[in-house]
Structures are given as structure tokens and as C-alpha cells.
Amino acid sequence: MSTPFAKAMALIDAAHAQDPRRIPIPKSQSTNPSEPPTASSAAQPESASSSNDTDTIPYELHYAQKMTHYLTLRCSDPSTPAPSEPLSLAIRAQHLRRWEIPRASYPMTKIGYHSWRSALQRHQAQIAEAMCLEAGYGGPEAARVAALVRKEDLKAGDPETQVLEDVACLVFLDDQLEGFAGEKGAEYGEEKMLGILRKTWAKMSEPGRALALGIEIRDEGVKELVGRAVQG
Known part of the structure; x- marks a missing residue:
């Protein structure tokens, strides 16, 4: 059944x-x-x-x-x-x-x-x-x-909502970031792209960040931006 x-x-x-x-x-x-x-x-x-x-x-x-x-x-x-x-x-x-x-x-x-x-x-x-x-x-x-x-209870520290936020960020980094950078990178400029990546990193928990560091990014320019964003 x-x-x-x-x-x-x-x-x-x-x-x-x-x-x-x-x-x-x-x-x-x-x-x-x-x-x-x-x-x-x-x-x-x-x-x-x-x-x-x-x-x-x-x-x-x-x-x-x-x-x-x-x-x-x-x-x-x-x-x-x-x-x-x-x-x-x-x-x-x-x-x-x-x-x-x-x-x-x-x-x-x-x-x-x-x-x-x-x-x-x-x-x-x-x-x-x-x-x-x-x-x-x-x-x-x-x-x-x-x-x-x-995501009602994200700011209140609800653990499940944080997991959902981590997962959404991970899928963005893995599945959407390179296409987004190709479409909007020239229009937004480097600083705005860095700001988006830093905000994404700030949303994530430590376990989520650990997974993010293992995501393969093929575009060297995007990979360099991610590295700078992670370093602060």
C-alpha cells in the first residue's frame, strides 16, 4: 500500500x-x-x-x-x-x-x-x-x-530549516553558479558577484560549507571567485 x-x-x-x-x-x-x-x-x-x-x-x-x-x-x-x-x-x-x-x-x-x-x-x-x-x-x-x-524558522535557528538552506545553497553552487556567472557576470561585475557568493557562504552551516568545498567548479574564473569569497 x-x-x-x-x-x-x-x-x-x-x-x-x-x-x-x-x-x-x-x-x-x-x-x-x-x-x-x-x-x-x-x-x-x-x-x-x-x-x-x-x-x-x-x-x-x-x-x-x-x-x-x-x-x-x-x-x-x-x-x-x-x-x-x-x-x-x-x-x-x-x-x-x-x-x-x-x-x-x-x-x-x-x-x-x-x-x-x-x-x-x-x-x-x-x-x-x-x-x-x-x-x-x-x-x-x-x-x-x-x-x-x-523557511519560517531559519533566523530562529531551527535545525531542519538550516539543513534546507544548506541544501539550496549547495545546489546553487553545483548546478547554477557557472551558468549564472556566464549570464550575469559581465553585467554585475566582480564585486557584486563576490558579494553574492559571500552571502551564500554566510547562509551555510559548517557541515554545509564542508560539502561546498568539495564541489567541482570547471570554470577557472568562477573557481577563483569562489575561493576569494570563501576566504572573506
């Missing part, structure tokens, strides 16, 4: 599979279990695997798989408990139907950016909570997933 956890994960992944943005399926680098799962090796919802385009994957499904991968690595630290079901679901639900609120729907200003991020968190948390209830979770468990998605 399917559990509420399995049902909720399937609902979340089915939503991710509707992302109109698709990327090439990442090539498997090795059989090392510490490597992130590729789209071909990770379980996918039927709606994703039935696509005629077998060479690509919806980006948000790829992102969700990366998040789960880094959650496993982050919770392998001896000081960190095994992830709870609400944390695992909140991790998987990051960026849930994110494409429905594009950045361009808010002013291209600092205030507009923060307003957009807040709207995304509320939107994603509301959908995740509804999916958990549909899957059979009770109100308190579903509300906990939503609170984690919103």
Missing part, C-alpha cells in the same frame, strides 16, 4: 514534470554513489518519462532530484539526524511550480526581487501543503512542510 510520503513525493514530482523549461539530461559522470543521480537513473513520474523528448528533462524535476541528492549528503554528517518526512518533502518541493510566477511579473528592482521571492515562497508552500493533505497527511504535518518551504 502506498504511503502518504510516497503519494506526496509523486504529486510533487508530477508537478515538476510540467515545467515547460527543459534541459539536456545530464550525463552520468561515474558510478560513485556520491555523484548526483541523472535523470535516466532516478525514478521519474510517468508524466515525465512518457515524453517523446527522451534527451531532455524538465528543469524543475532535475533541480528537485539534485535537492534530494544533496539532502542525503548533508544528512550523512554525524551531527545531523536522518531527515524527517516533512523535511524530505520540503526539500523536494523547492521551486514547486515556480514558473507560474516569473521574475518579470515584479519590478526589476531590489524591492521587486524580494517581493517576488516572498510571493514564490507563499505560492510554493501553499501548493506543497495542499499536496500533503491530498496524500493523506494530517494538518500539522502538512503545515510543517509548508513552514519549511517558507
